Amino acid sequence: MFHGKIPEELLAYKNLNIIDISVNNLAGSIPEGIGNLSMLQLLLLSSNRLSGEIPKSISNISNLRRFEANQNNFVGEVPVGITTYIEILDLSHNDLSGVIPSDLLSQSSLQYVDWSNNLLRGTIPERISSSSSLARMRLGSNSLSGSIPAKFATLQYLFYLELENNNFSGSIPPELVELGNLTKPQVMKLQQNKLGGQIPTEIRQLQSLGILNISWNNLTGPIPSSISNLKKLTNVNLQSNNLVGSMPVTLGDLNLLLELNLGGNKLSGSIPRMPPNLQIALNLSSNLFQGPIPDTPSQLTSLEVLDLSNNRFSGEVPDSLLGLVSLTQLILSNNQLSGVLPQFSKHVVVNVSGNPHLIIINEAPSPKTSPESEKMKASVTLWTVVGVEAFICCFIFLCLFFHFLFRDKSRGTREEAIS
Ligand SMILES: *[C@@H]1O[C@H](CO)[C@@H](O)[C@H](O)[C@H]1NC(C)=O
Numbered sequence: 001m002f003h004g005k006i007p008e009e010l011l012a013y014k015n016l017n018i019i020d021i022s023v024n025n026l027a028g029s030i031p032e033g034i035g036n037l038s039m040l041q042l043l044l045l046s047s048n049r050l051s052g053e054i055p056k057s058i059s060n061i062s063n064l065r066r067f068e069a070n071q072n073n074f075v076g077e078v079p080v081g082i083t084t085y086i087e088i089l090d091l092s093h094n095d096l097s098g099v100i101p102s103d104l105l106s107q108s109s110l111q112y113v114d115w116s117n118n119l120l121r122g123t124i125p126e127r128i129s130s131s132s133s134l135a136r137m138r139l140g141s142n143s144l145s146g147s148i149p150a151k152f153a154t155l156q157y158l159f160y161l162e163l164e165n166n167n168f169s170g171s172i173p174p175e176l177v178e179l180g181n182l183t184k185p186q187v188m189k190l191q192q193n194k195l196g197g198q199i200p201t202e203i204r205q206l207q208s209l210g211i212l213n214i215s216w217n218n219l220t221g222p223i224p225s226s227i228s229n230l231k232k233l234t235n236v237n238l239q240s241n242n243l244v245g246s247m248p249v250t251l252g253d254l255n256l257l258l259e260l261n262l263g264g265n266k267l268s269g270s271i272p273r274m275p276p277n278l279q280i281a282l283n284l285s286s287n288l289f290q291g292p293i294p295d296t297p298s299q300l301t302s303l304e305v306l307d308l309s310n311n312r313f314s315g316e317v318p319d320s321l322l323g324l325v326s327l328t329q330l331i332l333s334n335n336q337l338s339g340v341l342p343q344f345s346k347h348v349v350v351n352v353s354g355n356p357h358l359i360i361i362n363e364a365p366s367p368k369t370s371p372e373s374e375k376m377k378a379s380v381t382l383w384t385v386v387g388v389e390a391f392i393c394c395f396i397f398l399c400l401f402f403h404f405l406f407r408d409k410s411r412g413t414r415e416e417a418i419s
């Protein structure tokens with residue numbers, strides 16, 4: 001819980017090689033003289049309330065391997081040359097603006113760069129060193145634009161690429177997914193941009209890919225069947241694009257796939273066998289699928305969410321869907337389904353709205369637990385009580401009535417006798 005400024009006195013310790021003051025309440029700026037701590041290898045300032053600009057002098061520290069200043073309030077441009085010596089650079093979650101320094105990718109030591117969640121604009125610099133050891137690159141949630149440089153393909157160690165939530169346009173360069181045998185890209189997050197064109201068939205080269213997210217772009221054309229070569233895929237999200245055609249029949253070969261989201265496209269045709277271990281979700285919502293819901297999803301015993309809404313599925317909801325034993329959410333709304341909806345377990349939230357011909361039979365209330373019958377029982381008891389009381393009242397009233405009647409009569413007779 002240290003607060004206040006970074007003390008200038010710190011700069012007198014010329015042999016310091018580690019400064020870790022992360023996760024405190026420090027404010028103010030980084031002292032300009034920090035560049036004179038030439039032995040510094042680690043400078044960790046993350047999660048404070050530091051502000052001002054990143055001093056240019058930091059790029060002079062030739063021993064500095066790791067500089068983390070994420071989650072602060074730094075402003076201004078990232079100084080050119082900052083990546084000259086650094087291997088790990090995290091400046092994410094600040095208010096840095098301006099363009100990316102042109103030498104970002106031309107330095108050979110940089111391995112990990114995270115500048116996500118800032119206000120950076122402009123394009124990704126094209127100057128990329130062939131001896132680059134860049135392995136992880138995160139530039140998501142900025143205002144970057146232009147196309148994804150085809151030269152990324154020369155980043156032979158890149159295995160993690162996040163460019164989501166920017167304004168990137170153009171198509172996905174085939175070179176990007178045509179990387180040599182040395183490369184092992186595992187994560188590609190390109191969602192929420194303006195990427196167009198088709199998904200390159202060369203994507204089959206990305207043998208190590210686990211997560212592919214290109215959702216919320218303007219992709220067109222079909223889903224390449226070569227995608228089923230990517231046997232390590234666990235999450236595929238292509239939702240909200242303009243993809244057309246049918247789902248590749250070979251999709252079912254993706255044995256590790258846990259999540260398949262193809263919602264919000266223009267896909268049609270029949271639904272092939274699905275990857276057997278889908279678990280997180282299968283989303284085919286808002287496409288052009290029609291005809292009966294196939295039995296194919298029913299083998300998916302681990303599947304938790306199935307969304308088939310906003311299509312033109314017709315016919316009955318197959319009983320085989322009851323075999324989805326892990327299901328928690330079933331969304332079939334806005335289709336043309338008919339017949340009687342099978343009774344799903346009470347653990348499944350079922351949405352079937354917008355199917356005017358579908359018949360939903362509610363479970364018969366069991367006499368012991370249903371609140372209706374409790375109410376009925378209560379009212380029966382109430383009426384019994386009221387009835388008995390009314391009867392007693394009437395009885396008392398009649399007794400009194402006859403009592404006074406006979407008393408008056410006998411009095412009258414007596415009076416008559418007296419007179
Ligand atoms: C893909 O991107 C969407 C939109 O940003 C996000 O909601 C989803 O969680 C992402 N999925 C994966 C697996 O990255």
Ligand SMILES: *[C@@H]1O[C@H](CO)[C@@H](O)[C@H](O)[C@H]1NC(C)=O
Pocket residue numbers: 239240262263264283284285286305307331
């Ligand atoms: C399925 O995808 C559609 C279209 O992108 C989306 O609106 C919907 O929320 C998704 N369903 C679930 C359960 O996330």
